[in-house]
Amino acid sequence: MEPPESAAELAGDAVELREPELRLADPAPPGEEHADVEAADAPGPGRCWPYGAWACGSSRGEPAKKKAPCPGLGLFYTVLSAFLFSVASLFVKKVQGVHAVEISAFRCVFQMLVIIPCLIYRKTGFIGPKGQRLFLLLRGVFGSSAMILMYYAFQTTSLADATVIAFSCPVFTSIFAWIFLKEKYSLWDAFFTLFAFVGVILIVRPPFLFGSDTSGMSKSYSEHIKGTFAAIGHAVLAAMTLVILRKMGKSVDYFLSIWYYVILGLPECIIILFVIGEWSLPYCGLDRLFLILIGLLGLGGQIFITKAVQIEKAGLVAIMKTMDIVFAFIFQIAFFDNMPTWWTVGGAVCVVASTTGATIRRWLQSSK
Numbered sequence: 001m002e003p004p005e006s007a008a009e010l011a012g013d014a015v016e017l018r019e020p021e022l023r024l025a026d027p028a029p030p031g032e033e034h035a036d037v038e039a040a041d042a043p044g045p046g047r048c049w050p051y052g053a054w055a056c057g058s059s060r061g062e063p064a065k066k067k068a069p070c071p072g073l074g075l076f077y078t079v080l081s082a083f084l085f086s087v088a089s090l091f092v093k094k095v096q097g098v099h100a101v102e103i104s105a106f107r108c109v110f111q112m113l114v115i116i117p118c119l120i121y122r123k124t125g126f127i128g129p130k131g132q133r134l135f136l137l138l139r140g141v142f143g144s145s146a147m148i149l150m151y152y153a154f155q156t157t158s159l160a161d162a163t164v165i166a167f168s169c170p171v172f173t174s175i176f177a178w179i180f181l182k183e184k185y186s187l188w189d190a191f192f193t194l195f196a197f198v199g200v201i202l203i204v205r206p207p208f209l210f211g212s213d214t215s216g217m218s219k220s221y222s223e224h225i226k227g228t229f230a231a232i233g234h235a236v237l238a239a240m241t242l243v244i245l246r247k248m249g250k251s252v253d254y255f256l257s258i259w260y261y262v263i264l265g266l267p268e269c270i271i272i273l274f275v276i277g278e279w280s281l282p283y284c285g286l287d288r289l290f291l292i293l294i295g296l297l298g299l300g301g302q303i304f305i306t307k308a309v310q311i312e313k314a315g316l317v318a319i320m321k322t323m324d325i326v327f328a329f330i331f332q333i334a335f336f337d338n339m340p341t342w343w344t345v346g347g348a349v350c351v352v353a354s355t356t357g358a359t360i361r362r363w364l365q366s367s368k
Contacts, residue, residue, distance in 0.1 A: 074312020078320040081304035086327035088297035089163070090335060091290040092154045098287065099278040100151035103294060104144070105269035108262040110295025115259050124253045128260070132252050136260045139244045144265025146237035148272070149230040157227025160340045161203050163328035164348045165231035170318070170355050171196040172239035180243055192358040199350025202343050204228045210343075254306065318359040322352050 092103055119126060128136045153162035171193045178185035204225065245257065273279045282288045308317050325348055332338050340348075 074308045074310075075316060075320050077304045077308035078312070078317050079323050081301045081308065082321060082323040082327055084297045084301035084304065086163075086324060086331060088294045088301065089154050089159060089328070090331045091294050091297070092151050093159060093336070095282065095287050095290050095294075097280060097283050098291070099273070099276070099280075100155050101148055101269050101272045101276070102279060103151050103291065104148045105266060105273065106291045107147070107295040107298055108144070108266040108269065110292065111258065111299055112262045112266070114299060115255055115262060118255045119259060122253065122255060124256050126256075126259060128252055128256050132248050135244050135248050136252065136257065137264065139241055139248075139257060140260035140262075140264030141268070142237045142241045142244065143261045144268050146234045146241060147265065148269065149234040149237065153227045153231040153234060155227070156223045156230065158338060158340070158344070159328045159332045159336070160325070160344050160348070161224075162227060162231045163325055164344065164351050165200055165203060165228055166234050166238070167322075167325060167355060168196045168200060168232075168351050169235040169238045169242070170358055172236050173242050174358060176239050176243045177246070181247065188361055189358065192354040192361075195357075196351050196354035199347040199354065200228075200232065202347035202350065205343055258302070313363070318363075319356055322356065325352060 092100070095103060127133065150162070150166060153166070174183075174185060174189050175193065177183040178189075207221075248257075282291060305317070305321075329340055329348075332340060
């Protein structure tokens with residue numbers, strides 16, 4: 001449940017989930033396509049560069065058949081990704097005395113340590129194609145800001161509430177794709193958007209509609225409202241990130257996309273920490289371990305969700321992503337002894353139904 005990087009990492013409809021593929025892995029991550037294409041075109045023993053055929057007097061050999069992926073492997077990767085993101089979110093909630101912005105900074109550092117060797121190995125450079133640099137900069141700023149807001153939401157409201165609201169990201173993606181990419185936005189899309197907003201309202205429970213009822217809230221209503229608005233901000237910024245990634249398409253290696261995400265996110269976190277004066281080292285070794293695991297689990301979740309989209313229909317992956325919410329409910333009950341309210345359950349049903357409906361509709365449209 002990341003910002004989609006976040007994270008995050010996150011975390012959409014059929015097309016939205018497909019971040020420029022990792023020519024190795026996620027939506028959020030890395031891709032393998034360039035290497036595969038080069039390997040396919042490279043001359044093997046007895047082959048000629050100009051034709052890529054078995055010429056030069058060599059006998060023709062049988063081309064190797066590509067092994068089909070195991071049935072259901074893509075969906076398994078999706079569930080595994082959701083689990084890793086959810087565990088990372090649990091650790092964010094468990095860390096004591098460390099601000100969400102500082103957690104985001106630690107995650108940027110750990111991901112940077114992984115991304116730099118990958119970029120060097122893949123020889124993609126650190127700047128990106130000339131015509132895409134502005135989009136990469138925007139992707140980095142929006143993506144890192146979405147991550148910060150998501151972590152803040154986890155710290156100030158319940159896991160279930162924050163996850164459900166963040167799951168409304170595809171609804172915002174449809175709106176922004178209509179505005180900036182001139183994609184079609186029908187009455188059905190408007191209906192799904194309205195349905196998602198109803199779900200969010202059920203979770204936020206504004207006093208002018210629901211009175212002073214704060215049952216089921218682990219903290220004060222003021223903290224709850226801060227967390228829910230942070231989760232909404234995450235959904236909006238994550239949607240903008242996905243639209244930017246779609247605009248760039250496959251012209252940018254996913255590792256480079258993550259590089260901008262961390263290289264812009266780290267100074268952003270440092271500036272915010274300097275302004276609010278919240279920098280502090282974790283109190284105990286367990287919290288420090290949690291910080292390391294948050295970075296590693298987030299990256300692992302990104303890799304598996306991208307692998308899932310590479311070998312499975314994106315529509316099925318998008319629907320299976322609802323497991324994020326299932327894990328959030330389970331963890332909230334098991335680790336915090338906090339039973340979600342019926343308002344949260346109703347909101348979750350509305351948001352999941354809206355997102356799933358929008359996904360299925362776009363999936364059917366794209367398959368025509």
